[in-house]
Amino acid sequence: MKKILLLITILLSVFFISACKNVQNLDNASIEHDLEFGGIYIKSSIDNFNNLGYDFGDSVDISFSNGYTLDDIPYFSGYYVPAGDYLLVGYPGHDYIEVQINCGDDTWIIAELEDSDTASISLNKKKKYLDIQNALNIKYYDERNKYETDIEFANFRNIAVGNIKENTLYRSASPCDNKHKRASYVDSLMSEYNIMYMLNLADTKEKIDEFIAKEDFNSPYFLSLYQENNYSLLTLNMNYKSKDFQNKVCRGLKDIIDNDGPYLIHCLEGKDRTGFVCILLEALLGATYNEIVDDYMTTYYNYYKIDKRSEKYDIIKNMNMDEMLRFITNDENTPLNEIDLVASAKSYLLNGGMSNDEINSLINKLSK
Numbered sequence: 001m002k003k004i005l006l007l008i009t010i011l012l013s014v015f016f017i018s019a020c021k022n023v024q025n026l027d028n029a030s031i032e033h034d035l036e037f038g039g040i041y042i043k044s045s046i047d048n049f050n051n052l053g054y055d056f057g058d059s060v061d062i063s064f065s066n067g068y069t070l071d072d073i074p075y076f077s078g079y080y081v082p083a084g085d086y087l088l089v090g091y092p093g094h095d096y097i098e099v100q101i102n103c104g105d106d107t108w109i110i111a112e113l114e115d116s117d118t119a120s121i122s123l124n125k126k127k128k129y130l131d132i133q134n135a136l137n138i139k140y141y142d143e144r145n146k147y148e149t150d151i152e153f154a155n156f157r158n159i160a161v162g163n164i165k166e167n168t169l170y171r172s173a174s175p176c177d178n179k180h181k182r183a184s185y186v187d188s189l190m191s192e193y194n195i196m197y198m199l200n201l202a203d204t205k206e207k208i209d210e211f212i213a214k215e216d217f218n219s220p221y222f223l224s225l226y227q228e229n230n231y232s233l234l235t236l237n238m239n240y241k242s243k244d245f246q247n248k249v250c251r252g253l254k255d256i257i258d259n260d261g262p263y264l265i266h267c268l269e270g271k272d273r274t275g276f277v278c279i280l281l282e283a284l285l286g287a288t289y290n291e292i293v294d295d296y297m298t299t300y301y302n303y304y305k306i307d308k309r310s311e312k313y314d315i316i317k318n319m320n321m322d323e324m325l326r327f328i329t330n331d332e333n334t335p336l337n338e339i340d341l342v343a344s345a346k347s348y349l350l351n352g353g354m355s356n357d358e359i360n361s362l363i364n365k366l367s368k
Contacts, residue, residue: 057130162287
């Protein structure tokens, strides 16, 4: 019996060593600061990195040439970790793999990196986080013919929950950044629904000018609003728990007070940053918890066809939307459907620099 157990142990060891031999280290790769999301691009394409033997769901160790290290970091195809946790992400459509703190502080600054530094990655454990990867793995397509309507493809919709007035507040993917081939579709819908003011959560003026200069730019309605200065640029990262994020959101909402609608809120996909701001406004205007959930999760239906029948629905809602609303309410214990969401939203805005008069003016702008 002992000999059989010893043989099994040897065979398993040989198998493990053999499997690990197929995974090569990524050594001394150049890096780049992701200024928009506060991450660290490691200059290896997703395909090239995976060709070294890595798979989504693996655990990796990462070391930088300045001595900063990260051990046992999950490698995922999306942001499948709780807010505040590290991950290595190979997000579809991105040029490189990236190290980030999901919805957290700027990783580049925390690691005290410089442009001359490099990064090396090695396998920690094969398939350690595969269950999470499989449970949350979602992917959308950038081809219009894979979607039933332009509205779904553009993730465009009117928000008319709670006391928000019909045809006043809209949300969508970007009408100017054509990275995911949706900009012209958003632009057409903006014209159809007579959008008069844009709250752009993602871009700088320099980035927008670059989008306009590209050969595939085809958003004339957006351009007319842009040239007439009917927009507000907030340049948010995804650290919605930061004071900077809160202050910028409040600045953008003050701009809504000073301009006439209908209004469009967008980032790149209209999913995360747009999701947070819409949750905040819906709570302020008296939407119920279930109404907020339904609007937030519509994005996941539009992009991924995830609805209440999907096993991923509650996981995504709990990890993303509920966590955002928990932060706004500053209440970790009370059931979200029992919290005074209006009072919570007002408190968030007051702490972000808005006055009671400004909050009331915002409500008057958007309400029935």
